[in-house]
Amino acid sequence: MAKRDYYEVLGVERGSSEADLKKAYRRLAMKHHPDRNPDDKDSEEKFKEANEAYEVLSDASKRAAYDQYGHAGVDPQMGGGGGPGFGGQNFSDIFGDVFSDFFGGGQGRGGRGGAQRGSDLRYTLELDLEEAVRGTTVNIRVPTLVNCKPCDGSGAKKGSAPITCPTCGGIGQVRMQQGFFSVQQTCPRCHGQGKIISDPCDSCHGAGRVEESKTLSVKVPPGVDTGDRIRLSGEGEAGAQGGPTGDLYVVISVREHAIFQRDGKHLFCEVPISITDAALGAELDVPTLDGRVKLKIPEGTQTGKQFRLRGKGVAPVRGGGAGDLMCRVAVETPVNLGRRQRELLEEFRASLEGDTSHSPKANGWFEGVKRFFGDL
């Protein structure tokens, strides 16, 4: 099932403020919370959907990735903007964030302590068929989180250190009692780490990481195809609190070509030919990725006939010889006939009268029709 647009899920405008997002999410979460709708599959789905949407849109870098690349930019399968708790499986973390107001806390997402590996990022790189076949080098700009320099990624102001979380007393868990809620939750103040930053760094406000756009040069090897991934090790998001950096996956998407369709290492193209070339035979110019080549069409060529040009396909990125180019001819019926042309064809038609040897297909077909009606 195709994923719904996250803004649509939350029922908010694309440019909505953080507060509006939170309000919309809270309303949906209240309405569809499993405690309130036991054994209601539909509510459960809606609840998960809202969680996922909020998880992404409430995080500035994920939201930016989503705005730019859609679901692909934050697809958990690709690890893009992923990380623990993504997809609503571990909603307590998100909940903690939303309901932190109840505790007067609101340390923000940066309160998490402990080294965590940074998220992997996904970048979809669109290429023309020619670029994919020959290889290329492209510069891409990726929004990412990098370690904050002044605090060296710790989030704490120079000279200060994180303190024990006063909300949970360092346990990292709290029991929530709010209306119909009565659940053990990850501490919203320290996000389960048991420690908070009392004196946050001025540059990153305690997050330890700051958003930055960086330009990367990506070397695309020849022969890549849609879905191929190039891993740029260590070019993902910086890890939290000095954790290792994630990776960046550049995912290839090859644009449709005006002439060629590609299937693995083989290329396909359709070549329109005239009725006379098909009947009399001809030598045609056909396009390949390396320019034009001659293709000999024998006389009596039927429409749909495929000619194989060996080695004119694609050399696959994983090695092996180049594939072939298949040229499928399509016989074209002439239009806008002049008087003389019409006469010639009339004459030609008359010459066929009573002689079935020139139409092998039509003969077989008429025989079939006769048999069919005879059987009735």
Ligand SMILES: [Zn+2]
């Ligand atoms: Zn705590």
Ligand SMILES: [Zn+2]
């Ligand atoms: Zn900092």
